[in-house]
Amino acid sequence: MPRYALLLRGINLGPRRRVAMADLRALLDGAGYTEVRTHLQSGNAVLTGPDADPVEHERRISAAIDAALGMDVRCVVLTADELRAIVDGHPFTDVADNGSRMMAHVLAEQPDAEQLAAHDPTELDPENSRLGPRVIYQWCPDGLMGAPPVGGSAEKHWKIMVTARNWNTMTKLAELI
Structure with a gap:
């Protein structure tokens, strides 16, 4: 059975x-996933599940969270190959010397050619952002709060959910998977 990376959006950010994470692991076990490992307290996990489209896993996991916890939590599921492609595609290895300031804005789906032609969020930060497969890379030398909102712009214009993780988290998930 294949391994997946799970990125939950918007949990444990406020009160x-x-x-x-122990409850999340138990919930995912109860939903039929195995070898569940969480990372940090921000809704990151790797797990083993049936061979299916990641979108099916996203729906299944969101429904399980809603049923068990009464929360509408959206998520992104990446295959092991998709996660590895994101990590291997890092375009700023020559300058990004702080993993907490290197961001991966992970897209719930790849935008189509029409969306890409109509709006390129990397134009907000052309020196420090690049588009990759299901990801917008952004080097934030002054921190995320001071960087142009490329992920938010993509979400607004493309109508595709985006969830951001720093590079330390992405590489740790790649190790765990």
């Missing part, structure tokens, strides 16, 4: 949408 309301709290999910203990």
